[in-house]
Amino acid sequence: MNRHHEEQQGQKKRILIVDDEPDITRLCSLALEYHGFKVDTFNDSEEALSNFNPDYYDLVILDIKMPKMDGFKLYDGLKKKDNDVKVCFLTASELYYEEFRKKEYHALDKTLFIRKPIDNEDLLKEINRIMTSA
């Protein structure tokens, strides 16, 4: 909460995107940078975790199905480093996400999941919605 107050007006919102598909991270960063966001991306979830800057991002967007460490494990890792960071999921795997929601991540708000494929305008709307939600 605190860091939002400290932000200067007009300062760019920072978004971190982790997806193992380079085409997807490239797409998201181009789309969001066009709308004035500052975007960092990683294609390797372990690298994303070890290089993570706490108290820095306004939103983190995670893919779920990734090699080495899936999106939920990465979520846990990021939350340990920064409990206040806002995290949402951008995923193409229906069942995977349904099943995980049933188990240990049942507490996660369903509206934090964005389904691929989504066009750029809708993606932007979703992101703004999540960033402004409580």
Added chain:
Amino acid sequence: LGSSNTTSPSAAEKTEVLQGLDKTTEAIIEFLYSAEVSMNICADHTWPSVAMGVEIYKKGLFELKTRKVKFRTITDVTKDNIEYCKELMQIAELRHLDGIKGNFGISEKAYTASATLQEATLLQQVVYSNVKAILEQQQYVFETLWNKAIPAEQRLREIEEGIEAEVFETITNHEVVSQILVDLAKSVKKEALFFLPNDKAMVSIDKLGIVDYLIKASQKSDTTIIRVVCPLSNENAEVTNKIAKNAPRIQILNGNNYKYGIYIVDNQKALRVELKVPSADTFSEAIGFAVYSNRPSTVSFFRSVFGLLWNERMLNEQLKLHDKMQKEFINIASHEMKTPTQAILGMSGLLQYYPEKKDELIEVIRRNAKRLQTLTSDILDVTRIESQTFQLEKERFNIYELLSDVIKDYTERIKSDNKNIELLYEQQNINRPILIEADKGRINQVLSNLLNNALKFTDEGQITISVYENSDNENKKEVVVKVVDTGSGIDNEIYPKIFSKFATKSHQGTGLGLFISKSIIEAHGGRIWAENNADRRGATFIFTLPIIEGTLDAEHNNQK
């Protein structure tokens, strides 16, 4: 019964009832000594004592063996006649039939019967006949009984081992029931069928040591069948893990909750136990009354009930597995389709914002459209393979020609990709074509798939394709094609399932290529397999195809 050359058939045929010791003894002696081919006697439990206890009969019967007459006999083997039976077994093949009554004998020449026998005594009354129709009819009766009877050896063993008498009892004392179940588990030799009423039952029988007896029985002999149906839960996970670890041959299927348990051992003993207090911790607290029996009919009834329940559970497991695999396929396939779709959708939307990046964006779109196309055609192939509508368009061609075309293609591709990889080709030094009858497009697909994989996992070094003739296990000629790379090799985790669907760690492929390749090669009667190279550098993929003897016919050779 071919002895009609000694007597004229109709004239001498007669059937008579003989009374008085002289006549009956004479008839029996005549009956015994006239037999040259076969002697079949079926008689009650007193007969062994008559046969072996009356000297004159005994002598006649022993002489059968001297004349090499085939002597078979059925009786009721009991504790009391067991010694006579053993004597009989020296000269006859003896079978046991529970409680058999009625006494008759048939040779190829005559039939005799006696309504009553007395312990070790001459026969008082005898029916004698040499009427062919009667002989045939009685012979049929004998064969029917013979087939129902069990070998006397088996019965002797049971008696000598003091096998308990047949019982069918209702037991209300819970401790006695527990003890019976423990004894049952201890005695398992060939088969144990346990149907447990709830998940706790597994834990409570384990407390009685019963699970350990089953594990021991399974370890002792690999032909012992042990099947358990039981609802599986966290409650009994520890016990089922113990079984899986120590006796993997014990088969366990997940069951539903029932009001009773059934326990059948060696097809000889069955116990049915009512469940009264499902939540109780110990076996004896949980149960109500029980029925125990070793009667064959009762045991066989419980055994068939178990069989039905087992099959139903088995079917259920298979359905679940099929369902799970189907779901997984749909899940992965949809994930694989959504990802390139996302890229195409998003990048085409960005074209208006970033006109200066047009080339990069179009390249991403093109790449993902191609990925989607490959995926779609792979999924179609998989669907055809799995619905068995996969068809080959076979033609006869020289595999050398196909290989040199493929190698030309890939040499150019490697050059244009600027990869530091050398593509080598090793061909057996023979001056004739290797002919195969195959679907050229499909074999090309397999080769492309193997080469694409090799390229994908090799950053630098060599990819070597070699081809040679070989004879398989059945001495049939086959061609062997090897693709050897110097890349990262096959991941240990992936290796066992490398030819199954979606077994990939790469993100540049559909994970279907090797599955399809295997299906293509096997549809051609060939084999395909993979190994990591001995020097720990790279992997080798090998496939074989049957060689066709003969020549290319003009029809297929018109390109040259």
